[in-house]
Amino acid sequence: SQTIHQWPATLVQPVGSPLSLECTVEGTSNPNLYWYRQAAGRGLQLLFYSVGIGQISSEVPQNLSASRPQDRQFILSSKKLLLSDSGFYLCAWSVIWDEQYFGPGTRLTVT
Amino acid sequence: LAKTTQPISMDSYEGQEVNITCSHNNIATNDYITWYQQFPSQGPRFIIQGYKTKVTNEVASLFIPADRKSSTLSLPRVSLSDTAVYYCLVGKAAGNKLTFGGGTRVLVKP
Numbered sequence A: 001s002q003t004i005h006q007w008p009a010t011l012v013q014p015v016g017s018p019l020s021l022e023c024t025v026e027g028t029s030n031p032n033l034y035w036y037r038q039a040a041g042r043g044l045q046l047l048f049y050s051v052g053i054g055q056i057s058s059e060v061p062q063n064l065s066a067s068r069p070q071d072r073q074f075i076l077s078s079k080k081l082l083l084s085d086s087g088f089y090l091c092a093w094s095v096i097w098d099e100q101y102f103g104p105g106t107r108l109t110v111t
Numbered sequence B: 001l002a003k004t005t006q007p008i009s010m011d012s013y014e015g016q017e018v019n020i021t022c023s024h025n026n027i028a029t030n031d032y033i034t035w036y037q038q039f040p041s042q043g044p045r046f047i048i049q050g051y052k053t054k055v056t057n058e059v060a061s062l063f064i065p066a067d068r069k070s071s072t073l074s075l076p077r078v079s080l081s082d083t084a085v086y087y088c089l090v091g092k093a094a095g096n097k098l099t100f101g102g103g104t105r106v107l108v109k110p
Helices: none
Strands: A003-007 A010-013 A019-026 A032-038 A044-052 A055-058 A064-070 A073-078 A087-094 A106-110 B009-013 B018-023 B032-038 B045-050 B053-056 B061-064 B070-075 B084-091 B104-109
Touching: A003 A087, A010 A019, A019 A032, A019 A087, A019 A106, A032 A073, A044 A064, A044 A073, A055 A064, A073 A087, B009 B018, B018 B084, B018 B104, B032 B061, B045 B053, B045 B061, B045 B070, B070 B084
Parallel strands: A010 A106, B009 B104
Antiparallel strands: A003 A019, A019 A073, A032 A044, A032 A087, A044 A055, A064 A073, A087 A106, B018 B070, B032 B045, B032 B084, B053 B061, B061 B070, B084 B104
C-alpha cells in the first residue's frame, strides 16, 4: 500500500531563517506531487506541483521554492522565512484523476 | 479553472442527513467533481468523485444534475465524528491545478 510521510510535524523558526520541509511517498512510482499551505481557518492554497523529477510548477510568487531530487521525494524550501509563511503545510500525491492523498502535514510557526 | 461556491457552514444533528450543495457554473466538459473531507490538523481525505448523475459509495452519495453546474454531497445519518470541513473541487487529470476553496464547515451536534 502507498504511504506518504512528512517531516517535521511541527516547526518553530525565527524570521529570516531558512526552511526545509521534506515529503516522501512509498508504494507508488512516478506520482504527481503537490505542496499546499493552509492558513489558520482557511482553505488550501496550492504552492507547487510536480509531474516528474526536476519538473516543478509554481503557483504563487513567493519566497518559497520546491525541488524534486528523486521520483518520490519532494522538498519545500526557503532561504529566509517571513512571518506570513506561518501555516500548515501539506504534501500530497496522485496518480489518477484528481484523487490526491495527503500527508500528515507540518505546522510551521514563524516568530 | 472552474470556480466553486459552497456554503461556509452548516449545522446538523446526529442521525440526520446532511446535504451540501456546490455551485460550479463554469465547469468544463472533461472536468470531474471531487469532494474531500478535512479534520483539524490533518490533510484532506478523498470522499467521492463523479462526472454526472449519481455516485454512491460506503461513505456518501454525490448527485449531479444534467447541466453539471452544481453538485450535492449527501452524508447519510451523520455522527459526531463527521464534524469536519468539506471541500468541493472541479478539475481534470491529476497533475492539473486544483483549487480548494474555503470549504463548508459542518458541525454535527448531539
